[in-house]
Amino acid sequence: MKTVAAQPPEAIAGETTHSVLEVAGLHVWFDAPDGRSAHAVRGVDLTVAAGERVGVLGESGCGKTTMILAAMGLLPSFASVGGSVFLDGIDVLARGEQSARAVRWTHAAMVFQGAMSAMNPVYRVGKQIADPMVVHGQRSRAQARQRTAELLELVGLPTSTARRYPHELSGGMRQRAVIAMALACEPRVLFADEPTTALDVVVQAQIGDLLAELADTLGLALVMVTHDIGMIAETSARAVVMYAGVVVEDGPTFDVLTAPRHPYTRLLLEATPVVNRNRPLVSIPGTPPRLDEPISGCAFAARCPQAFDACAVRPRLTGDSHVAACHALEQERPA
Numbered sequence: 001m002k003t004v005a006a007q008p009p010e011a012i013a014g015e016t017t018h019s020v021l022e023v024a025g026l027h028v029w030f031d032a033p034d035g036r037s038a039h040a041v042r043g044v045d046l047t048v049a050a051g052e053r054v055g056v057l058g059e060s061g062c063g064k065t066t067m068i069l070a071a072m073g074l075l076p077s078f079a080s081v082g083g084s085v086f087l088d089g090i091d092v093l094a095r096g097e098q099s100a101r102a103v104r105w106t107h108a109a110m111v112f113q114g115a116m117s118a119m120n121p122v123y124r125v126g127k128q129i130a131d132p133m134v135v136h137g138q139r140s141r142a143q144a145r146q147r148t149a150e151l152l153e154l155v156g157l158p159t160s161t162a163r164r165y166p167h168e169l170s171g172g173m174r175q176r177a178v179i180a181m182a183l184a185c186e187p188r189v190l191f192a193d194e195p196t197t198a199l200d201v202v203v204q205a206q207i208g209d210l211l212a213e214l215a216d217t218l219g220l221a222l223v224m225v226t227h228d229i230g231m232i233a234e235t236s237a238r239a240v241v242m243y244a245g246v247v248v249e250d251g252p253t254f255d256v257l258t259a260p261r262h263p264y265t266r267l268l269l270e271a272t273p274v275v276n277r278n279r280p281l282v283s284i285p286g287t288p289p290r291l292d293e294p295i296s297g298c299a300f301a302a303r304c305p306q307a308f309d310a311c312a313v314r315p316r317l318t319g320d321s322h323v324a325a326c327h328a329l330e331q332e333r334p335a
Contacts, residue, residue: 023067023084026083046240055238090102115171175195188220248326298313
């Protein structure tokens with residue numbers, strides 16, 4: 001991962017005091033072997049307060065996962081990053097891997113998509129939970145084993161799980177073990193990247209409830225990345241909607257899901273099936289823009305039923321606690 005100069009950051013939406021995560025003007029490019037570059041994240045600003053639960057929503061390829069991987073310093077070597085990311089006041093991008101290692105596990109941790117891929121199949125579960133505590137000098141090996149038992153109980157697993165291998169656990173149990181591993185060094189921020197992928201709906205709900213409960217109990221800031229609007233509604237107090245590498249809407253979850261201000265958010269909700277609601281599903285016309293080609297103006301304009309001439313200029317987030325990036329909102333304001 002290379003750090004490069006970024007474009008000037010926009011004002012951070014929904015800025016709060018006592019923030020544990022501050023992302024300003026974040027840009028991420030992925031370099032291809034043919035010399036082309038995909039601009040995957042294009043100037044994201046995001047502030048998350050201590051103990052806040054934030055859900056990040058959007059189509060595949062919109063930059064959700066790339067954004068949180070950049071915040072953890074986990075992007076591959078062919079990625080270039082611009083802007084700034086501060087975790088607990090520490091500049092994650094200042095000195096590349098050296099800065100990122102200083103915050104991983106201890107200040108921020110991640111629950112990855114696909115628990116089986118996140119765990120080493122040849123080590124017992126208990127060792128994988130205890131090792132971060134020992135490596136980061138937080139506990140001795142004996143203390144780490146004791147804390148591992150406490151963490152397993154905290155996530156709803158028997159302490160005997162520590163002696164088992166990942167393949168011996170069900171999908172839901174593996175995901176709980178991964179959550180315990182992420183909590184090992186008592187981070188302030190917990191990133192969850194599609195944490196319920198490949199789980200049945202009952203277990204999905206259980207994992208979502210567990211993450212929300214842990215965030216409240218431990219005072220964690222939870223940043224949940226998901227396609228599941230229902231999961232956002234159940235676990236997050238604030239919803240952030242991304243499209244084509246930018247944040248297009250940000251506000252209290254209830255407001256965003258019941259009174260969306262951006263056309264993309266409205267269409268996204270209309271394209272989502274709702275139980276016991278008799279209404280036709282509406283597909284979003286067109287396709288997202290190519291990120292390896294320049295994007296001018298509003299990235300959603302080509303698919304937007306409300307597009308007009310002003311959309312040739314990229315809109316900025318406007319509003320108070322509920323903001324959106326749409327020129328049509330300017331027309332709605334009273335004179």
